[in-house]
Amino acid sequence: MDMAIKLGVTVLLGMLIGIEREIRRKPVGLRTCMVISIVSCLLTIISIESAYLFPKTNEVRMDPMRLAAQIISGIGFLGAGVILRRHNDVISGLTTASIIWGAAGIGIACGAGFYLEAVLAVGLILFSVEVMPAVMKRLGPRCFREKEIHISLTLHKNVIVTDVLKKIKAKDLHIKKVKIKDLPQQENEIDLHVLMSDERYTSEVYYEIKAIAAIQSVEIENVA
Template sequence: MITPLEVVVRLGVAALLGALVGLERERHEWAAGLRTHMLVCVGSALVMLVSMFGFSDVQGAPHVSFDPSRVAAQVVSGIGFLGAGTILFLRQEVIRGLTTAASLWTIAAVGLAVGSGLYVAAAATTTIALVILGLVRPLERRLFRRGELRRLALQVEPGAASLARIEEVLEAAGIGIARIEIQRDQDGGRDSVSLSLSSSIARSELLALADRLRALPGVRAIDL
């Protein structure tokens, strides 16, 4: 039977490891931050402790048959409900919160590992998770421009702006146009031109592109 001191130690280690990952998420101001990750990790550790030692009084008794590991198994599936709450569907093709949901699922597994006494596995997983969250992100941004600007909205004077000139500027920047939507102003003011781009634009290129588009005849406003 596990001692009370060992129970406290395991729950404390779970809180510490959960805090490390939670701090990284808190730094980016996500709703699931420090406290959420700590609670998930501690709760998972407690579930594992209950699964391993909570039924020791009746385990092996006549006419009693059960699988204590099923209690811990419910954490793996149950954490999905909490993770789903961190996912935001902002608009078409733009989803935020998947990484935070994955970190919650991972930290739940860390809590289960700590609860079962697998400190090395829990610490190694926490370290790898921090590397993925903190160091892989800059590399991902450098290799993939996914999630950056894919739409442009221009306010133009009717009949003064040439869509061909706008397309030339974008093509010169290596950006194609997948779709063009034009909304006419019935009062004779400015038309709205919405461009869906076939590729994303890096933040470092936004200002230069905006200057080139603004210099075109008839373009009065640009919404990035």
């Protein structure tokens, strides 16, 4: 009965974490988080019970959390699998990787019988990834109210790049990174990483930049 309670609590808490990932359309979702939590809980139960079962006396001769400790290092392989490097040198998946690690920790806590701590941890995890970012966007520094976009521009012949960059800055866009490349027929290609207000639409910026006469073509992508 005690084992069933531990596994049951683990299923519910793992499900809450998985639902949050499903809502955000992340690769690690409901099923993955639940499986990680359940297996972590099961291995913790086995580790603790084995410590008391195998010795001939009632005295514990082995670390009851020895097997559970290996879960933390083993779960790193799953976490590494969801961390991606995009073509524009942006790293994504770090939050999902930490969620995987957290789901394993919840399973270990439930397996060891720390129900209250596990429930509190899930509440704090959901608060950290859902509520806190929204609060910081309203009350935090300016960087929390900005988003980054990647802009690729092709300029017409004999256009001064500096003049184009000045016109882009004048549209309330903060240029973070610039890469300039020469093309055949005296044309230039510019790759920009730009910070702008989170409330602005990417399509709005697209039309504003496209209206600059010196620009031949525009390609815009949200970085995150």
